[in-house]
Amino acid sequence: QSALTQPASVSGSPGHSVTISCTGTSSDVGGYDYVSWYQQHPAKAPQLIIYDVDKRPSGVSNRFSASKSDNTASLTISGLQADDEADYYCTSYTNRRTLVFGGGTKLTVL
Amino acid sequence: EVQLVQSGAEVKKPGESLTISCKGFGYSFSSYWIAWVRQMPGKGLEWMGIVYPGDSDTRYSPSFQGQVTFSVDKSVSTAYLQWRSLKASDSGIYYCARRYMSSWSMYPWGQGTLVTVSS
Numbered sequence: 260q261s262a263l264t265q266p267a268s269v270s271g272s273p274g275h276s277v278t279i280s281c282t283g284t285s286s287d288v289g290g291y292d293y294v295s296w297y298q299q300h301p302a303k304a305p306q307l308i309i310y311d312v313d314k315r316p317s318g319v320s321n322r323f324s325a326s327k328s329d330n331t332a333s334l335t336i337s338g339l340q341a342d343d344e345a346d347y348y349c350t351s352y353t354n355r356r357t358l359v360f361g362g363g364t365k366l367t368v369l
Numbered sequence: 370e371v372q373l374v375q376s377g378a379e380v381k382k383p384g385e386s387l388t389i390s391c392k393g394f395g396y397s398f399s400s401y402w403i404a405w406v407r408q409m410p411g412k413g414l415e416w417m418g419i420v421y422p423g424d425s426d427t428r429y430s431p432s433f434q435g436q437v438t439f440s441v442d443k444s445v446s447t448a449y450l451q452w453r454s455l456k457a458s459d460s461g462i463y464y465c466a467r468r469y470m471s472s473w474s475m476y477p478w479g480q481g482t483l484v485t486v487s488s
Contacts, residue, residue: 291473310474352473
């Protein structure tokens with residue numbers, strides 16, 4: 260099963276916004292509303308920041324928002340802060356009753 | 370507080386067997402799927418599969434089917450990831466994570482177990 264496609268890196272200045280895309284197929288992203296996003300700081304375990312396409316777990320900043328259109332999901336981080344610098348991963352449920360990750364995107368806050 | 374605590378780092382030789390663990394605290398262990406995720410050195414996250422402690426129902430990613438085995442012991446609220454014959458390419462950090470509510474997402478995560486396979 261192929262990984263979902265994410266840009267390798269994105270960057271933005273403090274206070275600005277960035278968007279990370281996650282492209283799959285109709286067998287995963289396009290077929291289910293089970294896209295999640297994770298933030299991983301260096302040497303730390305991943306943290307869930309978005310689930311079910313656009314929902315935020317309790318305690319996650321509303322600067323994180325997400326959406327989906329057809330086979331592509333997107334994560335937007337607004338009001339960039341230094342601590343947002345991390346790796347971001349999307350996942351989706353698939354028609355094989357499994358999950359698949361994206362390749363990950365490194366966010367640099369300039 | 371819901372928490373997953375994983376076993377400590379391991380150093381093994383190729384061909385050796387290994388079992389690492391993931392113990393759940395603060396919730397009904399039998400009621401939530403546990404996922405396993407690999408992160409090879411300097412690389413991204415890979416979903417290995419998932420196991421339901423309630424009935425040991427298991428789903429493996431095609432990439433890991435036949436390479437590893439998931440198991441659980443409900444009596445001690447612990448999930449296990451097992452290798453019968455390690456390869457150098459099995460080196461990496463292995464995370465367990467609990468399914469989040471009824472979503473197919475994962476929260477919380479264990480702290481990770483570093484596995485090093487080297488001759």
